[in-house]
Amino acid sequence: MSTEPTVDLLYNEVEDELRLPLRALLADRCPAVALLARIESDEPYDTGLWRALGAELGVTGLSVPEEYGGAGAGWRETAVVLEELGRAVAPVPYLGSSVLVTAALMAADETRVLPEVAAGRRAAALAVPFSTSPGLPFPDAVRLSGSALSGTVTSVADALPARVLLVPATGAAGPGLYLVDLAAAGDTVTVTPRRSLDLTRPLADLTLRSAPAVPVALGNEAIRVLEVALTTGAALLASEQLGVAEWCLTTTVGYVRERHQFGRPVGSFQAVKHRLADLYGLVSQARAVARNAVAALDAGSPHTALEASLAQAFVSEAVVETAEAALQLHGGIGFTWEHPVHLYLKRAKSGALALGTADRHRSALALLVDLPPAA
Amino acid sequence: MASAQPARGTRTDKRTDRTWTADRLRSAVHDVVTAHDPATTDPVEFLGALFDAGLAWVHFPPGHGGLSAPRALQSVVDDELTAAGAPPRAPGLHTIGLGMAAPVLLAFGDEAQKKRFLRPLFTRREVWCQLFSEPGAGSDLAALATRAERDEATGDWVVNGQKVWTSVAHEAHWGLLVARTGPELPKHQGLSYFLVDMRAPGVEVRPLRQATGEAEFNEVFLTDVRIPDTHRVGAVGDGWKVASGTLMNERVAIGAGAMPREGGLAGGLARLWRERPELRTSGLHSSVVRAWVDAEALRLTAERLRQQLAAGQPGPEGSAAKIAFAGLNQRMSGLALDLLGEEGLGYDDWTFRRPEPDDDFSTRSFGFFYLRTKGNSIEGGTTEILRNVIAERVLGLPPEPRSDKTIPWKDLPR
Numbered sequence: 112m113s114t115e116p117t118v119d120l121l122y123n124e125v126e127d128e129l130r131l132p133l134r135a136l137l138a139d140r141c142p143a144v145a146l147l148a149r150i151e152s153d154e155p156y157d158t159g160l161w162r163a164l165g166a167e168l169g170v171t172g173l174s175v176p177e178e179y180g181g182a183g184a185g186w187r188e189t190a191v192v193l194e195e196l197g198r199a200v201a202p203v204p205y206l207g208s209s210v211l212v213t214a215a216l217m218a219a220d221e222t223r224v225l226p227e228v229a230a231g232r233r234a235a236a237l238a239v240p241f242s243t244s245p246g247l248p249f250p251d252a253v254r255l256s257g258s259a260l261s262g263t264v265t266s267v268a269d270a271l272p273a274r275v276l277l278v279p280a281t282g283a284a285g286p287g288l289y290l291v292d293l294a295a296a297g298d299t300v301t302v303t304p305r306r307s308l309d310l311t312r313p314l315a316d317l318t319l320r321s322a323p324a325v326p327v328a329l330g331n332e333a334i335r336v337l338e339v340a341l342t343t344g345a346a347l348l349a350s351e352q353l354g355v356a357e358w359c360l361t362t363t364v365g366y367v368r369e370r371h372q373f374g375r376p377v378g379s380f381q382a383v384k385h386r387l388a389d390l391y392g393l394v395s396q397a398r399a400v401a402r403n404a405v406a407a408l409d410a411g412s413p414h415t416a417l418e419a420s421l422a423q424a425f426v427s428e429a430v431v432e433t434a435e436a437a438l439q440l441h442g443g444i445g446f447t448w449e450h451p452v453h454l455y456l457k458r459a460k461s462g463a464l465a466l467g468t469a470d471r472h473r474s475a476l477a478l479l480v481d482l483p484p485a486a
Numbered sequence: 487m488a489s490a491q492p493a494r495g496t497r498t499d500k501r502t503d504r505t506w507t508a509d510r511l512r513s514a515v516h517d518v519v520t521a522h523d524p525a526t527t528d529p530v531e532f533l534g535a536l537f538d539a540g541l542a543w544v545h546f547p548p549g550h551g552g553l554s555a556p557r558a559l560q561s562v563v564d565d566e567l568t569a570a571g572a573p574p575r576a577p578g579l580h581t582i583g584l585g586m587a588a589p590v591l592l593a594f595g596d597e598a599q600k601k602r603f604l605r606p607l608f609t610r611r612e613v614w615c616q617l618f619s620e621p622g623a624g625s626d627l628a629a630l631a632t633r634a635e636r637d638e639a640t641g642d643w644v645v646n647g648q649k650v651w652t653s654v655a656h657e658a659h660w661g662l663l664v665a666r667t668g669p670e671l672p673k674h675q676g677l678s679y680f681l682v683d684m685r686a687p688g689v690e691v692r693p694l695r696q697a698t699g700e701a702e703f704n705e706v707f708l709t710d711v712r713i714p715d716t717h718r719v720g721a722v723g724d725g726w727k728v729a730s731g732t733l734m735n736e737r738v739a740i741g742a743g744a745m746p747r748e749g750g751l752a753g754g755l756a757r758l759w760r761e762r763p764e765l766r767t768s769g770l771h772s773s774v775v776r777a778w779v780d781a782e783a784l785r786l787t788a789e790r791l792r793q794q795l796a797a798g799q800p801g802p803e804g805s806a807a808k809i810a811f812a813g814l815n816q817r818m819s820g821l822a823l824d825l826l827g828e829e830g831l832g833y834d835d836w837t838f839r840r841p842e843p844d845d846d847f848s849t850r851s852f853g854f855f856y857l858r859t860k861g862n863s864i865e866g867g868t869t870e871i872l873r874n875v876i877a878e879r880v881l882g883l884p885p886e887p888r889s890d891k892t893i894p895w896k897d898l899p900r
Contacts, residue, residue, distance in 0.1 A: 121792040121797060236689035364881045379884035384877035391876055392806030424779045477775045482759055485766035 118406035120399055125184075126191045133170065133192060137199040143341035143451035149202060151456075152309040161203045164192075165231020171209050172229025175217065186343070190350035190405040195470030200311040200458045201407060201449075206236045206344065206351060207269025210477025211237040212273035212277050214343035215288065218336045219328040224275055224290060235432040236273035237340060238291075240266040243343055244467025245341040245416065246475050247336050259299075259321040260289060268465070270302055270315040279337055279344065288333045289324035296322045309461035311454055338375050342419050346408045351399035352430040356394045358405030359430075359437035359455050363387065366441055383440060390433050397429040397461040413428045420472040427472075434459035506555035506863075508543065508562045511888075512767040514539055514553075515566040529573045536572070542608045546592055550600045551608055552662040558798040578844060579654055583614035587662055594679070594720045595729045598827045603660070603681070615658035617649040617682065617706055618729065622900060624651075625871045627664075627724060628673045629890075629898070632708060634665035634680065643667075643680065643718070645711040651865070655691045655704040656840070658684045663713075664729045667722055669896040676895050679727030681717040698857045733867075745785050751855060752781035754848070757820055765825045774825075775847035777818050784810055802880045807873045812862035812869055819859050822852035 122130075140160045141149075149155060165171040173189045175181020182188075189210065196205055208228060212235035216225045227233040239250055253262035260280050270276070276291040293300055299322040307313045328336045364387060367378030377383055403424035407415045434456040438445040445452050463469060477484065522535045523563045538541055544560050546552025564575065575584065583709045587607055591600055606612040623630035632647025645665055655661070668676030682689070688711035693701035720728045748756055759766065759774050787807050794801045823830035834851035863869040877883045890898055 117789070119793070120786060121793050121799075202601050204498070290548035313765045341798070364883070365544040368883060376884050378877075379886075380824050381886065384881075385870070385873040387881055387883065388806070388876035389809070391881060395788045395801075395806055396783040396810065399790040400783050402790065421779060421782055425783045473772075473775045475780065476779065477771070480756070480778065482756060482771070482775055482778060483766075484771050485768045486763065 115296075118403055119409070120406065122191065126188055129170070130186055130191050130195060132166060133195045134198070136160075136168065136389055137195060137201055139200050141201050142456075146200065146202070146311065146454060147449070148371070155202055155203045155304075155310070155313045156204060157429055158272060160201060161205075161231060161234065161272065164203060164205070166322070171205070171231030172213070173209070173240055175213060175225060175229040175272040177462070181229040184224070185382070186347065190347055190401070193351040194354035197351035197458070198358045200355065200358075200454050202311045204236065204269035204272050206312075206348065207236045207273070208234045211268075211340050212275070212349050214243050215277055215336050215340035216327070217330070218339040219288065221290075221327045223325075224292075228275065228434040233274040234269065234272045236267055236270040237344075238264045238267055238276045238278040239266040239337075239341075240264065241268040241461075242266065242467070243341060243467045244471045244475075245338055245345055245419070246467075249281065249286040249337065250279045251277055251281045253280035253319060254287070255280045255284075255323070255324070256289060256442045258324060260291065260319045260324045261321055262319055263338060264317045264319075266305060266307075266313060266314045267317055268314055269316060271303075271304060271313060276300070276317065277327065277340075279333065280324075285330050286333045288327045288336055290327055291319070291322050291324050298329055299323070309457045312461065329437055332476060341466060342416050343408060345423050346370070346404040346415065346419035346468055346470070348462060349404050349419075349426040352426045352459070353394070353397050353401045354399055355455055355459050355462065356430040356433040359452070359459075360387070360390055360394050361374045361431045363390075363437045363440045366374075370442070377442075378439075386436060386440065390436055393429045394433060399425045399446040400425045417476065419466075420476040420479065422474040423467055424469050424476055428460045431463050491874070500643050506553055506559060508559060510721050511541070511544065511555065511559055511562050512566050514541060515570070519567075519570040519572070523573045526571060529607045530611060531574065534605065537569075537608050538685075541567075541593075541852055542604075543588065546604075550592070550604050556798065558796060561796045579613050579657060580607075580610055580721050582616050582653065582662070583612070585736075586616060587614045587660070590662065590719065590728060590731055593731050596718065599681070599719065611824050612659040613654060613657045615652050615655045615661045615684065617652060617655075617661045617663040619651045620648060621650050625868050626678065627729070629900070630664060630677070630732050630894075631900070632663075632665045632668060634678060634713070636667075637712070640712075641680075641715045643713045643715065645680070645682070645708045645713060646719075647708050649706040650694065650703075652691075652704045652706050653702070655706050656693070657686065660684060661706070666895065667725070670894050671723070671891050673895040673898065674726045675723055675779075675889060677729070678722050679719040679725040679728040681719060682708075682711065683717075686711055686713075691865050693838075693840060695838055696858075697860065699838060700856055701838060704822055745788065746783065747785065748778075749785065750781070751815055751822075751859075752778060752785075754852070754855075755818050755825075758825055758852075762825070765827065770821070770825055773821050776819060777814065780810075780814050781818070784814060802876070805867070805876050805880075808866065809863070809869050809872050812859070815855070815859040815862050816864070819852055819855035823856055826852060 141157060167183055170192045172181030173192060174186050175186045177183040213228060228235045252264050253260050260278055274293050277290055278289045279289055280289055291300060299320050301318040303316045305314045305316055333404050367383055368376055370377045400422050404418045407418035438456055441450060441452055444450050518535050518539045522532050524532050531682045540548055540553035541563050542551030544555040544563055545557035547554050588604060591603055618627060620630045620632060634643040634645045637644050643717060652729060661684050663680045663682045664677055665680060666676050667678040686726050688709040692705045692706040694703045694705050695701045753764065755777060784807060787803060791801060791803055791807060878885050
C-alpha cells in the first residue's frame with residue numbers, strides 16, 4: 112500500500128500551555144477522595160467542574176470556530192484536554208458533548224445549538240449505546256412519527272447531565288438525526304441511570320414518547336454525519352485512554368518505589384521492574400498511535416477511519432493491560448475501594464468496549480488495508 | 487550552547503556572528519552543491535567538501551565538520567541535500583563510524599584525534615568497527631578481560647585478548663576498543679578506551695558463523711597489538727565512561743530508524759497473506775492483523791522518536807522500542823512460517839558466507855528471518871538487560887543488587 116505522509120506526532124507549545132492549567136484545575140477539583148465520595152452521591156457528574164472547563168478555561172468548544180462560540184483551535188488541542196481528563200478520570204460529559212455531539216453538529220453545519228454546546232452552557236449527548244462502533248448499520252431503536260420521536264436507547268454515555276440530545280432515528284423517509292431539547296421535551300423523555308461498570312462515566316437509558324424533535328440531517332447525510340461523530344469519537348477516545356494509562360503507570364511506579372516488602376522496595380524486584388519496563392514501552396507506543404489518529408483527524412485525512420481503527424485496536428488493549436497491571440502491582444491496597452486504581456480499571460475496561468471493541472476495529476482495519484479474513 | 491534565538495544584551499554582536507538560521511544553512515548547502523555537482527562529483531570528494539563547509543554535523547565545532555549550530559537544524563541540511571541528489575548518509579558499512587565513533591570522538595577525543603579521524607570517517611575513506619563484547623563479557627561488559635599494558639620504554643600500550651560479535655571487522659580500518667588497564671581496581675574503574683588500527687600486526691579477524699548459516703560477525707584476536715598512547719580516548723581508567731557514551735549513541739541509532747507503513751517483515755507477512763489465499767485460516771488471520779497493528783504502533787513510535795530527536799528533545803523511548811521490535815520481528819517471522827506450512831519446513835541457503843551490507847534481504851526466506859531475528863533480542867543489549875535499564879534509568883526504580891562493584895577485578899570469580 113502507499114506510503115503515508117509524515118504526520119506530526121509531537122506536542123506543540125500551544126498544547127503544552129493548555130495542559131498545565133488544566134492539570135492544576137483537575138488536581139484541585141477532583142482528587143481521588145472527592146471522586147470516591149462523588150460516585151456514591153446523587154450527583155455522579157461534577158457540574159461545577161464542567162462549568163469551570165467551559166467558562167474559566169474555555170476548553171469545551173476547543174474545536175469549534177470562534178464565530179460559533181468556540182476557541183477556533185482543533186482536534187489536536189482537544190486531544191490534550193482528553194488526555195488530562197483521562198488522567199483524572201474526571202466525571203464530566205466532555206467526550207459526549209465536546210467530542211461526539213460537537214463533531215456531529217459541525218459535520219452537519221448545524222449551528223443553532225452549537226454555541227451553547229461549545230461554551231459548555233448546555234451539555235449534549237449522542238443517543239446511541241456507548242458501545243456503538245463506526246461502520247455499523249444506522250440505528251433504528253428510535254422511530255420518527257410526524258415530528259416526534261419514540262423509542263428506547265440503552266447505555267448512553269454522558270446522558271445524565273445532558274440538556275440536549277442528538278438522536279439518530281428512522282422514519283418513513285429513512286434515517287435522520289434530530290435534536291431534542293430536554294427542557295422543552297418535558298416528560299416525553301425519561302433518562303434512567305444505569306448501574307454502570309465505569310463509575311466516573313455512568314450510563315443512562317433514554318425513553319422517548321413522542322418527544323418533540325428538530326431535524327439536523329436526513330438520509331445519506333444523516334448516515335455520514337453519524338459516522339463522522341463515531342469516527343471522531345473513536346480517534347479521540349484513544350487520547351483519553353492514554354491519559355488513563357499514564358496515570359496508572361506513573362502512580363504504580365511511585366507506589367513500588369515506596370512500598371517495602373522483604374526488607375526492600377517492591378520496585379527493586381526484577382519481576383516488578385520488568386513488568387513496568389514493558390508497560391512503559393506499551394504506553395509510549397500508545398502515545399504515538401493516539402497522536403497519529405488525532406493528527407489524521409485534525410488534518411481531515413481521507414485515512415481518518417483507518418487511523419481511528421488502528422488507535423482503538425491498539426490503545427484499548429494497551430490501557431486495559433496497564434490498568435490491570437497497576438491494580439496487581441499495588442497488591443492488597445490495589446484491590447480496595449479506598450484506593451482509586453479501581454476507578455481507572457473500570458474506566459479502562461469500559462473505554463475498551465466503547466465506540467467499538469479492539470476486535471471490531473481490527474476487523475474493520477483488516478478490510479481497509481486489504482487483509483481479508485480466511486474464506 | 488548554541489542557540490537559534492536572537493541574542494540579547496551586551497553580547498549581541500559576538501552571538502549574532504554565530505547564530506545559524508535555516509536560511510543561512512540552506513544557502514551554505516547551495517554553495518557546496520553548486521561548486522561540487524553531486525551528479526558528477528566523486529562521492530568521497532563531495533562528502534569532503536560537505537565536511538569542510540561544516541555541513542557534516544552542523545552541531546559539531548567548525549573545523550571538525552560542523553558550525554556549532556543547533557543540532558535540530560541538521561534536518562534542514564539533510565532535506566536540502568536529498569533534494570539536490572547528494573549521496574545518502576550512513577549506509578551499512580559506515581553505521582558504526584557515523585553513529586558511534588563520530589559522537590564519541592566529539593565528546594571525548596582530543597583535538598589531534600578529531601583532526602585525524604573525523605574527516606575520513608565522514609567521507610567513507612575509513613570504516614570503523616566496535617571491539618566491546620568478549621566471550622566472557624557480553625551483557626556484563628565491564629567484566630571484560632582484554633588487557634592493555636603500558637610499555638614503559640615507548641609509552642605504547644600492548645593489547646592481548648579476544649573480542650566477539652564484531653560487525654564489519656573484516657572491512658574496518660579502525661576499531662573502538664575497550665580494554666582493561668587496571669586489573670587491581672573494581673571492574674568499572676580499571677578500563678580505558680582506545681582507537682586500534684585494524685591492520686596493525688597482531689590483529690586477527692576470523693568470521694563467526696551464526697545459526698542462520700552465514701557469518702555476519704567476527705571474532706577478533708588481539709596478540710601483542712601495539713597502540714600508541716595518542717590513540718587513547720579519555721584518561722586512563724575512564725574507559726567505562728567513554729564506552730557508556732558510545733552505547734547511548736548506539737541505542738539512539740537503533741531506535742530512531744524511520745520506516746514506511748508495511749516496511750520490513752510486516753510488509754512481507756501482509757503480502758504473503760494477500761497473495762496466497764489458500765494458506766489463510768481464521769486463527770492466523772487474527773494473528774496477522776494483530777501483528778500489522780503492532781507493527782504500526784512501533785513504526786509510529788520510532789517516527790515519534792525521530793521527530794523528538796530532530797526537535798532536539800530526545801526521549802528515552804529508544805530502548806523500549808528496541809525491545810518491542812525484537813519481539814515483534816520474532817513473532818512475525820514465526821507466524822509467516824506457520825502460514826507457509828510445508829514450505830516453512832524448508833530453508834533457502836545454509837552457505838557459510840559473509841553477507842554484504844547492501845545485500846537484498848527481501849530475497850531471503852522467512853526461515854532465514856525466523857533464525858536471524860532471534861539475535862534481535864540479544865544484540866545491542868539483551869531484552870532482559872534493557873528492561874533493567876528502563877526500569878532503573880527511566881522509571882527510577884532501585885538498581886539490582888551488585889556484589890561485584892567494589893571488589894578488585896582480579897579477585898572476581900570468572
